[in-house]
Structure formats: C-alpha cells, structure tokens
Amino acid sequence: xxxxxxxTVVVGGGAAGLAASKxxxxxxxxxxxxxxxxRLGGILNQCIHNGFGLHYFKEELTGPEYAQRFIETTAGxxxxxxxxxTTVMDVKTSRADNNNSGKGSTNSPGTKEVFCYSSRYGxxxxxxxxxxxxxxxxERNRGNIGIPGTRPAGIFTAxxxxxxxxxEGYSPGENVVIIGSGDIGLIMARRMTLIGAxxxxxxxxxxxxxxxxxxxxxxxxxxxxxxxxxHIVSRIYGRDRVEAVDVTxxxxxxxxxxxxxxxxxxxxxxxxxxxxxxxxxKKFGVKINPETGGxxxxxxxxxxxxxxxxxxxxxxxxxxxxxxxxESIAAASFACDxxxxxxxxxxxxxxxxxxxxxxxxxxxxxxxxxxxNRFFFRPMIVKNNAKLCIRMENEDKEQKTxxxxxxxxxxxxxxxxxxxxxxxxxxxxxxGEENRLVFSIQ
Numbered sequence: 330x331x332x333x334x335x336x337t338v339v340v341g342g343g344a345a346g347l348a349a350s351k352x353x354x355x356x357x358x359x360x361x362x363x364x365x366x367x368r369l370g371g372i373l374n375q376c377i378h379n380g381f382g383l384h385y386f387k388e389e390l391t392g393p394e395y396a397q398r399f400i401e402t403t404a405g406x407x408x409x410x411x412x413x414x415t416t417v418m419d420v421k422t423s424r425a426d427n428n429n430s431g432k433g434s435t436n437s438p439g440t441k442e443v444f445c446y447s448s449r450y451g452x453x454x455x456x457x458x459x460x461x462x463x464x465x466x467x468e469r470n471r472g473n474i475g476i477p478g479t480r481p482a483g484i485f486t487a488x489x490x491x492x493x494x495x496x497e498g499y500s501p502g503e504n505v506v507i508i509g510s511g512d513i514g515l516i517m518a519r520r521m522t523l524i525g526a527x528x529x530x531x532x533x534x535x536x537x538x539x540x541x542x543x544x545x546x547x548x549x550x551x552x553x554x555x556x557x558x559x560h561i562v563s564r565i566y567g568r569d570r571v572e573a574v575d576v577t578x579x580x581x582x583x584x585x586x587x588x589x590x591x592x593x594x595x596x597x598x599x600x601x602x603x604x605x606x607x608x609x610x611k612k613f614g615v616k617i618n619p620e621t622g623g624x625x626x627x628x629x630x631x632x633x634x635x636x637x638x639x640x641x642x643x644x645x646x647x648x649x650x651x652x653x654x655x656e657s658i659a660a661a662s663f664a665c666d667x668x669x670x671x672x673x674x675x676x677x678x679x680x681x682x683x684x685x686x687x688x689x690x691x692x693x694x695x696x697x698x699x700x701x702n703r704f705f706f707r708p709m710i711v712k713n714n715a716k717l718c719i720r721m722e723n724e725d726k727e728q729k730t731x732x733x734x735x736x737x738x739x740x741x742x743x744x745x746x747x748x749x750x751x752x753x754x755x756x757x758x759x760x761g762e763e764n765r766l767v768f769s770i771q
Contacts, residue, residue, distance in 0.1 A: 330452040335361040335410070337664060338443045338457045340417050340609070343371020344650045345463035345641025345657040347399035352661035353461075354408035358668060361455050362409055363445060365416040369403070370396035371465055372488070373650065375495045378516055380543070384651035395650060415447035420460065420613040422634055439636065459636045459664045462610055462624065463657060466603040466642040468513075474601050476508075478565030481572070487513040487600040491520065500524055502596025506574055507531045508562050511742075512540040512648070514600020519548035521598075529592050530555045532562050532576055537711045539602075539742050541648060562597070563589060571597050605643045620690040621645040628679050628697035630660035631667070638664050645692050645705065648744050652705070659703070683722070685769040689741070696766055698754045705746045708739040708770055715739045715770050717747065721757040722765045731757050731766065739770060 337353050339346045342364030350362045368374065373381070376392025383389055386398065403409060421442040441460055445453040468486040485493070485501050491513065493499040505521050507514045510533040518528045531549060536559045538545050549556050557576060563584060564575040574597060577589040605623040607615070616625045616633035623644040624632040631638050640660035641653045677699040682691040689707040696702045708715075715736045720728040732749060739745065758764050 330454055331450060332454045332456070333361065333410075334456045335359045336457065336668060337361070337459045337461060338363060338417075338441075338455050339461045339463055340443075341371065341463035341465055341641075341643070342366070342369040342411070342413075343463065343465050343641070344373060344396065344399070344653045345465065345643070346371075346461070347396070347403050348654040348657040349461045349463055349640060349661035349664075350409050351399060351403045351406070352658050353665055354403075354406045356662075356665040358408065358665060360409045361412060361443075361457070362403070363412045363415050363417055363443075363455075365414065367414050369400050369411065369413070375488075375492045376516075377495050378520070381650055384649060385654050386651075392650075399654075412445065412447065412450065412453070414449050415445045415453065417443055417445050417609055419444040420609070422613060422637075441636065458668055459638065461657075461660060461664055462607075462615075462632070462637065462639040462643050463641050464606040464609065464643045466605050466646060468599070469602045469604055471599060474508075474599075476562055476565055478574075479567055481565070481567035481570050483567070483571035483595055484565070484597045485599070487511070487517045487598045490598050491517055494520055494524060500526060501598070502526065502571075502594075504529060504594045505596045505598060506562070506592055506594045507598045507600060509533060509600035509602070510535075510538040510540050510545070510556060510558075511600040511602060512544050514598060515540045515544040515548040517598055517600070518554050519552060522552050522554070526596075528552070528554050529594055530557055530576070532560050533558050534561050534579060535559070535741075537740060537742075539600075541742060542740075565597065566591075571595055603642065603646045605645065607643060610639070610643070615639075618645075618690065618694065620684070621692065623692075626693045627695045628693050628700065628702060629663040629666070630656075630693060631663065636664075636667060638667075645690065645707075648742065652744070652746070656705070680764040680766065683765050683767045685767045687770040688768050691766075691768050696749075696754065698758055698764075699751060701748060701750050702754070703746060703748050704768070705744055706768055707744055708741055710770065711740040712770070713738050717745070718769045718771060719747070719749070720767045720769075721759075722767045723759060723762040728767065729757055736770070 336358035373392035373396040381395040443455040490501045563577040566573040624639040640657040679695040691706045717734040719732040
C-alpha cells in the first residue's frame with residue numbers, strides 16, 4: 330500500500346473541488362485532489378450549453394469552458410497533486426476529532442487517514458490535516474419515485490441522457506416524455522429537440538416549475554414544448570421498450586384518475602431532483618442535515634468532524650455553479666485558517682441559524698459574530714414582492730428584527746443568498762443567550 334502525506338485532501342474534482350484546491354494551494358499548503366473519473370471537471374464536462382460564469386467570471390461560458398478556467402489554474406500548480414480514477418473508500422479520524430469514529434486508527438490527534446482504491450495507484454493511504462468534501466450529487470431515479478408499470482428499456486435519468494448525447498454521441502430515443510421540470514430536464518428537452526427528437530411533454534407534480542425561470546423560457550416556450558403542472562406519470566407501458574405513459578392530473582394532493590390521458594412515446598427521461606453524495610461522509614461520522622441531505626456545517630463550513638469541511642452540491646443542491654465556486658472558495662479559506670490556527674480555532678462562540686416560515690433550510694447552520702456571514706436559503710413558496718425577515722431570538726422566543734429585505738420574486742427552484750456584516754450582528758447580541766438567527770419569508 331502506497332502512503333503519502335498532504336496538508337489537505339479534496340475529495341471530488343468538479344467545480345467545488347477545483348475551486349477549493351486552487352485556494353488552498355495558493356495559501357501554500359499541499360493538496361491531494363482525488364477524482365474517481367478519468368478527467369477533472371465533473372458534471373460540467375457534459376453541460377455543453379451556455380449560461381455558466383455570469384456571476385463568477387462576468388461572462389457567459391459553457392460548462393466545459395467554465396471547468397477549464399479552473400483546471401488551467403489548478404492542474405499545473407506545484408502544490409496540487411491530482412489523483413484521477415481514484416475512489417476514496419474510507420476515512421479514519423482520531424478520537425479527538427470525532428468520538429464516534431476512528432476505531433482502529435493509528436493516526437495522531439488532529440490527523441486523518443484517507444484510504445483510496447485506484448487502478449492507477451493501487452491502494453493508497455493519504456495522511457492529512459484537513460479534508461474538503463466536494464463529491465457533488467447524484468440523480469434520483471425511478472426507484473425513488475415509484476412509478477407503477479412495466480420495466481422496459483428507454484427509461485433514463487436526464488443526466489445520463491445528457492452524457493449519452495453530449496459525450497458518447499448516442500441519442501436515447503425519438504419520442505420523449507420528461508418527468509420533472511428540474512434544470513437538467515429542461516435543458517435536455519431543448520437538447521433532444523435540437524438533435525431531431527420530438528419532446529412530447531414535460532410532466533411536473535408541483536403547481537410550479539422546479540427549474541430556473543430562464544430555462545422554462547429558453548428550453549420549453551421557445552420550442553413550444555408543453556409543460557403539464559400538477560400532473561404525474563401514473564403508469565409506464567411497454568415490454569421490451571417504452572411504448573406509452575399515462576399522465577394524471579393532481580388536485581389537493583390526490584391523483585384524479587378519471588382524467589388520465591395517454592402519451593405514446595419510446596423514451597422517458599427523469600429529472601426528479603438531486604441528492605448530495607454523502608455515503609462517504611456518513612461512513613466516518615459526519616452529521617447529516619435531514620432538510621438538505623448534506624452535512625451540518627458551522628459558520629466556517631466545518632462539519633461535525635473536526636478539520637473536515639464541506640461545500641458545493643454535496644452540502645446542498647445549488648442552482649448555479651457560480652455559487653458552488655464561491656462557497657467552495659470560502660470553505661477552502663476556512664480550512665487554511667484552521668491549519669494556521671490549529672488548536673485555538675475558531676475562537677469565537679457560534680450561534681444557531683433557524684429556518685422559520687416558508688423557508689426549507691438555511692446554510693450554514695450557525696453563524697460567527699466575529700466574521701461577515703453569507704447565508705444561502707431555499708424558499709418554499711412562489712411569491713412576488715416577498716419580504717425576507719431575519720430576527721435575533723432568545724430562549725424566551727423574544728425577537729428583534731436584524732434585517733428586512735424586499736425580494737422581487739421567490740420560488741423553491743431558486744436559491745437566495747444574503748450577507749450580514751459582523752458589525753450589524755454584534756449590535757443585537759445578548760450575553761448569556763442563544764442568540765438564534767431566525768429566517769422567514771412573508
């Protein structure tokens with residue numbers, strides 16, 4: 330077994346891992362960037378459409394172009410060693426890091442042992458001070474949504490279909506129905522149309538679209554593709570290949586079976602959500618947030634395991650890759666601060682953030698009054714002229730309004746972010762109390 334020593338192991342070579350590796354290396358630390366695929370870039374490599382980089386680079390790029398910007402400044406950096414076709418299988422932490430893990434570990438307090446398997450390198454053990462989790466997410470599939478019917482060929486997740494078309498050069502089918510109006514599904518509706526297929530309908534169970542508004546316009550309306558809101562695919566037909574699907578309207582959470590209609594098709598694409606890829610995280614004791622499926626993180630993006638940080642879609646599902654990069658740069662900077670101030674970091678007490686009415690979650694799960702804090706949250710309603718309210722709350726549920734902000738439009742498919750300066754937070758802190766930050770949308 331080969332053994333190596335690095336300051337940081339970054340798990341995942343997509344948008345999050347590339348951004349994090351770049352920052353840590355620039356701060357003078359040695360990074361092992363571990364990626365299970367045979368190239369860096371992650372899912373961006375198959376996203377050949379434009380729309381990336383408008384926030385981060387201030388110009389419009391395709392997915393591969395966005396990835397290449399980071400690859401060019403990352404792969405050749407002396408402080409970064411890239412391990413392609415390498416999978417992290419286990420992590421051992423000392424008891425000082427996590428009392429629920431580290432059994433059998435021989436490392437000293439504060440260090441971690443990362444075990445990798447690779448066709449290139451064999452079995453590899455990396456000893457490190459910090460870990461940045463950047464594994465991204467995976468697609469939910471038919472088994473997750475339980476559609477009745479037969480099990481024929483022709484059923485794909487939208488991301489797999491995207492890979493077939495954009496990288497492998499194969500068309501999944503000719504007459505297509507798409508379940509779910511998530512961004513990948515919307516983009517594939519346009520892509521399948523452009524390669525000559527007929528997209529017969531997009532079926533969405535919610536009364537509102539799940540994807541970005543710009544994708545609804547550019548991918549469906551511009552191509553006259555029908556979008557059936559508050560509908561489900563209630564049955565799949567076909568023996569060897571998909572032949573048709575039943576589509577049923579939903580009212581008040583109940584399928585109206587008597588109004589079911591059939592669409593003949595040979596292909597069914599599923600765009601029914603993403604799940605943070607946290608099997609590894611759970612394996613070595615990282616606490617998971619049930620609302621996001623990602624890790625619980627403090628104000629410095631550190632998980633419940635000391636010295637382990639999380640960022641990108643493995644933490645919570647993002648709408649824009651630009652936000653993934655920004656969040657990953659922040660997590661990487663905190664990882665460097667941790668190594669520089671080891672044993673006395675963080676010095677300030679942290680306080681919890683709470684998602685209240687009409688908000689699904691707030692990330693990070695706590696805030697630090699000594700730093701400027703940036704929060705990401707996911708609305709649960711569709712509303713124009715909404716108002717974001719952030720209040721400081723004590724144990725007796727007494728609240729003081731810290732910030733109110735007008736939001737022109739909110740919907741669950743579009744994440745919202747807000748910055749709060751340290752000076753503003755300190756104005757409202759009360760000694761000896763929990764000082765919870767409560768987020769709500771009205």
